Amino acid sequence: MAILSKLILLLLLVAVQVEASSSSEIMEFDSESDRNRYSKLISELRCPKCMNTNLAGSDAPISKDLKSKVYNLITQDGMTDEQIIAYMRERYGDFVLYDPPLDGAAMIIWLVPVGLVLLAISILGLAFTRIRTAKNSVLSEEKKTEMQALLDDV
């Protein structure tokens, strides 16, 4: 049992090690906040060559170039995060953002499902109220006597 837990601990340490080396590579930053900005940006920017990977997770040549571009924009040009995002968007379009702005076609795919759910809820609500009113409905006096007459006949 003791051996097993030591083994698990070792595996965890190795995992942490791998994670640390893959995210920081050999980049050197002036400050810790620049390093954090860099990791945040490369995780938010999408690799344009890939279907569904961010820059951080891709080893495609274009991702390497864009990562070093982000690095230079932070350390040499002193751009803000917004400026860097705008820089990339100008060149690669909304595709390069993992959280694209809500306009045009993006609006359709977000709003239609929400609309459908609301529609479904209102149809169900309508159906339930109809059932409930049907249950609680009281017969008019006229109908009551008519029914009594029918029962009496039996």
Add this chain to the structure above:
Amino acid sequence: MLRFLPLALFVLIAITGLTGFYLGDRDKLPSSLIDRPFPNFEAVELLDGAKTISTQDLLGKPVLVNVWATWCPTCLSEHQSLMDIRRKTDLLMVGINYKDNPEKAISWLDQQGNPFHLNIVDQNGELGIDLGVYGAPESFLLDSQGIIRHKRIGDINERVWKREFEPLLAQLSSAYDERLRVIR
């Protein structure tokens, strides 16, 4: 009326699905550079190392800019089409030798023929980033004032040329002729 509700809902869902599907198609990715000027650059000419090329050299008549490299097999397969275009049109043909070894590139042009009037050396891909390039081949059609009018991701073959470039080029050329007449 209510009878058509399910059909209407189905159409709505289908449109939504299709929209999502096409949003993910990166080859249809519109270039954010369309209708904007070609980015500023200064670079060495591949075949004439003493010569530098800049944005100024792309002005004056319609230009086809083609991003190519010797490491790109599709570039080899579109090469004949580029040679044909050079022969058939009076476009200024500009190659961007993208992230390549210049020596290999020179001998490649030697062997395959050179369809370009100018070749920009972009060894570290800086100009590529400014153009939103993420692979090769990619091609841009510029008007005579250096405004990007069309971007093609992937190879140009005869079919693509006829469908995407020829109609646009006819427009650009007539606009170009018109301007020349006004100047005269």
